Amino acid sequence: MKVTHLAHAELSCYDVEASRDFLCDVFGLVEVARADGSIYLRCWGDWQSHSLILSPGTRPAAAHLAWGVDDPSQLGAIEEALAARGVETWWEKDEAFQSPALRFNLGDGQVYELLSNERRTPIGDVQSRLHAQPLALRGVGVEPRRLDHCHVGTNAFDTTSAVFRELLGFKIREQVNLPSGEPLTHFLSVNSQVHDIAVRRANGLDFHHVALWIDSREHMLRSAELLCHRGYPPEIGPGQHASTQAFFCHVKEPSGNRIEMFAAQYIVYEDWTPQQWTTEQKVAMERALGFCPTDLHKTMHREQEALEAVAG
């Protein structure tokens, strides 16, 4: 069994309605359902029934990150394999739009979910006239095409990376190494994307962002201006990442969850060789690419420590 893609992310929101208004009216996602206090949102280019779930919570976090799988009949075997590694697992039966799903926690408190069947039908009145496009464009807000990836800082780095690679089919595409030589960040993907999840060594659980795909840098630059007009100036960017080659922009939604706009990544093939960076090389390249690296790395605590160690 292999994971196919990041299917949806559930964000904890202390103001669900404000987050909904921002993500729908400014970002242009479509509200597709409400259930049990949660609001389900979808990007126009996502085939799954929803891309994000906004749920009541006390602080910014990803309440769970859900993955589609190619062979749900193998979930029992995955459950056993996780249990053999001492990983806590359980079956979630109450989430809307889906059958019971296997959930697990790798020790840091981050909840992951493997879907046993994913509803992938377009919904009613916003269906596109283009047969290969799930929803119609509405011309409202940023309108990112789809959910792209997530970035998780964790004190369970080794376990998380190992489980994703050894049980779920992920591969390392890029790796950032600390001065000690141990990996700081793994960019992991299970398809041709450069990453479906970035896992970063951190002191605790530090969910960094969920990323939504933007088709072009030009679209992102115009979106940055729109965000300024609407009172949500970007936290960082738009700018150029060194790893992933991607163009990016970070903005905090009203409940404090960081949303990344992500464009212009490269794609990988099965024979891809993982690319290696030292923290020093990565920061030097980001500086050369024209934005202040401390802006980016101050939001990534452990990396900042590593930088200080390099500087010292």
Add this chain to the structure above:
Amino acid sequence: MNPPTLAAVELRCPDLERSRAFFVDVLGLLESDTADGEVSLRCVGESAHTSVVLRASDTPGLAAVVLHDRDGAENWPAATSDGHQLRVVGERQQAEPYQGERVILNQPTPLRGVGIEPRRLAHVGLTATDPAAAAAWWQEQLGYALRESVADDEGELLSTLSTTPASCEVMLVRSANDNGGGLHHVAFTVDQRDRIADAALLFAELAVPVEVGLGQHGVGQLSYIYFFEPSGNRLALIHSPLWWDAGAPPVRWPPESWRRALWLWGAPPPSSFLEVHT
């Protein structure tokens, strides 16, 4: 009286050969002429022979701003109130007709696919001890229209003026340590904001000293990257979607909004931006 429009900027270059190579190979301008320590360049979208002149010199900076008066070139001042040399020409030499086959007949020279290839000279940024007074001089003496002015807590910071619907042909920037006649930057216009991101990547590979960017000014709604060419003169690649309808009044950015006038998002320009000029 028609106001004379911006035609060309003449730059002083201590390292003429490296500057020429940078303009032609990295920025992608076309070399129109080379003679006696002087290189004449134009952008791919320009039909005139010259929009940039590089001139061998001991120090970097501005040699002259060239303006074009289509009614003839009489009785114009020879220098600005801040001591920048002005040369007003009555006729602009046209570029040699392109000798190959032209696919797009209204394009003077085909794209070469070399470097960033900005379409046109956009504006020249000049230093001024008092940008408001300098802007008044450009309005009164040359007939330019004031488009925008910015003040910070220390006073007037920046003004933009133009003779065309484009938002800026001349930018006047306050300089604390100016002896007169200083050059802040020369800006070239690219097709869209995305092309500036292309430039940021290319410049990073070639270790071009980028001062700030990619970013966006409030003034001119202008996306930018500022960098230095090998002789030390500051250049910019810009994209500005702002167009001024005839009779549109100037816009004033008061001290409480000067930061937004200078940058909407991204890292703020470093202090060098308002301190360094040539």
